[in-house]
Amino acid sequence: MANSDNPTLESLAAQITELSGQLPTSYSNLTGEMFMVRQKLLDSLNDMWWLAQGPSESIFNYCHSAIPDATVLNTLNSFGFWGAVPLTGSTTYADIAHEVQLPQAVVYRLLQHAMTLRIFAEEAGKDGNAPRVRHTSRSAALARQPGLRALVSTVLDDAGAPLMVLPEALRRFSSGKTDLTQKTDETAFALFHQGGQFGGKFETSWDYIENDGEGEKKGWRQRNFVQFMSYLKDIFLLEDKVLAAYDWASAGKASVVDIGGSAGHDAFALAQKFPDLTITVQDLPQVRSSFEASRPAAVADRVSFSAHSFFEPQPVQADIYLIKLILHDWPDAECLKILRGLIPALRPGAKVIILEYLGNYGTATDVRVMALFNAKERSVSKWKSLVAEVDPRFKIEKVEAKPEAFFALIEAVWTG
Structure with missing residues (x-):
């Protein structure tokens, strides 16, 4: 409970009033401290929501609505409802049905539930005409932000x-x-897909993301995932965290490998700020086109793409290896394989920088990676012990964890 073990509606209301007064009106660029204030506010609002309903009814209401809520959001996203309604003005149910190619009765039912979530709103038609649909701030956010649509698809449709x-x-x-x-073939994901009733017997979530679809649609989930990751980098200000993860300026003319670096967004930011760095972005071959489309011309001579699976021995000898938001998707055995795969390329003094989620601040993600990969989010001590287990020739030089930032940083040097 946010306030005490036995809060009252009155005490929670007082706390909500106090916390609300500490928050800025802007939703963006929150400091770490303001982010934590907002989390406390949300905790108090949740406590009030549950307390107002009572224990039994709150569970009933949650079970009644949780899956339909997610299903409707996923369906609206899958059929492109966001673009079927103009950002200014309104439109009819019939016109939306024509745009999304679904029966009007189905469109009406989906939107009626979405409106209970404040996604779209209905307004009366003029002169006795049929009611019309307009955007709310929530649905308009999805219409305006491709990355947010990619997040909905990755989290709800894929997982x-x-x-x-x-x-x-x-x-x-x-x-x-x-x-x-x-075992990665004993996940909830593998169990769900083993019958192949949804287009293929995919062994892992990554197999699904990379290979689902036919013809031009093949790999659409991979392209969507790249956009999703780009969006995550923006909302978590991950670029700033990468820039602050190491004293890059002191590295001088250093070579960097960004392992599993997706379309290279962080590598581009590093190269632009530190012109002495030469960076290789490694990811699967399907990502190359997204990388090439995103790479700024100003860094094209210093940032390159190399198709590579991080489960294979590292082929590039470099001064620094950056691994960010990769290991939390894998069980310990696979994490150890990924990190030990670096050893053939490591020279004495080479650095490995790991940037990862803090496990105690990501319970929803923790459950998701358990279902998809039999993986887990880890505490700082777990990350340290994992790196220590890789090889005794790794020396951990730096561990930094800021709870308000939700990330842990571990810097290790190869002493072999």
Whole structure:
């Protein structure tokens, strides 16, 4: 509970009033301190929401609405409802149905539920005409931001159904054991897709993202994931965290490998700010086109793309290896394989910089990666012990964790 073990509606209302007065009116560029104030405010609002309903009714209401809420948002996103309504003005249900190519009765039912979530709103038609639909701030955000649409697709469309079979996966593969199974073919995702009823027997979430679709649609989830990651970098200000992760200026004319670097957004920022750096972005071959489309001409001579799976031995010898938001998607055994795969290329003094989520601040993500990969979010101590287990020739030089930033930074040097 946000206020105490036994809060009242009055005490929560007082706390909400106090916390509201501390927040700026802008939603963007919140400092770490303001982000934590907002989290406390949201906790208090949640406590009031549950308390006002009572314990039994709050559970009933959640079960009644949680899956339909997610289903409707995913469906509107999948069929492009955001672009079917003008950002200024309104339109009819019939026109929306024509745009999204669904029966009007279905469109009406989906939108009626969406409106309970303040996604779209209905207004009366003039002169007795049919009611019309307009955007709210929430639906307009999805219309304006491709990255937000990519987030909805990745989290709900890619991961939603596998999450719902997590109980059965745990029952089959982990029940009675002392720890979660580490096999990537014993995930909730693998269990859901093993029958192939949705287009293919995909072994892992990455296999699905990379290979789903036919013809021009093949790889659309991979392209969507790249956009999703770009959006995450913006909302978490990840570029700033990468720039501050190391004393890049002191590195001089250093070579950097950005492992699993997606379309290279962070590499471009590093190269622009530190002109002595030469950076290789490594990711799967399907990402190359997104990288080339995004690369600024000003850094084209210093930032290159190399197709590489981080499960294979590292082929590039460099001064610094950057691994960000990669390892939390894999069980310990795979993480160790990824990190040990660097060893063939490491020279004494080479640095490995790991930037990852702090496990105790990402419980929703923790459950999601459990269902998809049998992976987990980790605390600072878990990250340290994982790196220490890789090889005794790794020396951890720096550990930095800022709870308000939700990230941990670990810097290790190869002493071999």
